[in-house]
Amino acid sequence: MSKKVVVVSSSFRKNGNSETLANEFIRGAKETGNEVETIYLRDITLNYCRGCFACLK
Secondary structure, three states: OOOEEEEEEOOOOOOOHHHHHHHHHHHHHHHOOOEEEEEEHHHOOOOOOOOOOHHHO
């Protein structure tokens, strides 16, 4: 039975040691038949809450 796996990579350096380790984990998870989704935080712009209440609309 396959599982859904989410990998959140917080490394700012592309192809650095942390990302290499995460990629090996991903490879192993895929080889065992799991579905893997990777999220790279360096590609996402995250901002703090400004209290504008736009999230309520």
